[in-house]
Amino acid sequence: ANAFESTALQTIDLPETIEEIAAGAFKNCAELTEIGNLEKVSAIGTLAFSGCSQLKDITLSPAIAAIEDGTFKNCTALTSVDLSGVATIGVHAFYGCTELRTVNCKPMMPPSVYSDSFPTTSPEMVINVQADALKQYQENTEWNQFYGRFLRSAAL
Numbered sequence: 401a402n403a404f405e406s407t408a409l410q411t412i413d414l415p416e417t418i419e420e421i422a423a424g425a426f427k428n429c430a431e432l433t434e435i436g437n438l439e440k441v442s443a444i445g446t447l448a449f450s451g452c453s454q455l456k457d458i459t460l461s462p463a464i465a466a467i468e469d470g471t472f473k474n475c476t477a478l479t480s481v482d483l484s485g486v487a488t489i490g491v492h493a494f495y496g497c498t499e500l501r502t503v504n505c506k507p508m509m510p511p512s513v514y515s516d517s518f519p520t521t522s523p524e525m526v527i528n529v530q531a532d533a534l535k536q537y538q539e540n541t542e543w544n545q546f547y548g549r550f551l552r553s554a555a556l
Contacts, residue, residue: 404429416440421448444471453477467493488512494519503527506556510540528554
């Protein structure tokens with residue numbers, strides 16, 4: 401845990417054999433702009449990328465079932481994220497991501513989510529879901545809070 405915390409690391413290509421990123425592993429790596437092979441990782445721990453203020457785009461593996469609490473908290477440059485196999489989005493998962501504009505949430509079944517999982521102060525943010533799944537998201541109590549403000553259907 402916290403292996404690279406607060407280092408000046410700018411880019412990293414994860415070895416293809418890495419399946420899990422430990423809690424806090426890259427926390428406060430303020431210079432980190434790119435993570436190679438992240439799509440091969442199947443689990444990311446709590447606060448793993450919290451405070452990585454230069455990280456802009458994230459594409460997560462369909463194998464990742466949970467975005468843990470605070471995983472991308474305060475990643476202030478993050479503009480887009482693709483979520484494929486996620487079943488749970490934790491408390492403060494993307495909290496403080498003030499530049500987050502596009503979330504492509506591909507699961508047909510709405511993941512478990514909290515009111516503060518996303519930066520609700522970002523009026524330009526759009527959460528895209530599968531067109532065929534929009535009704536399920538709208539009727540889901542947890543996701544209904546985003547309906548009309550952020551939630552949109554798309555061909556993902």
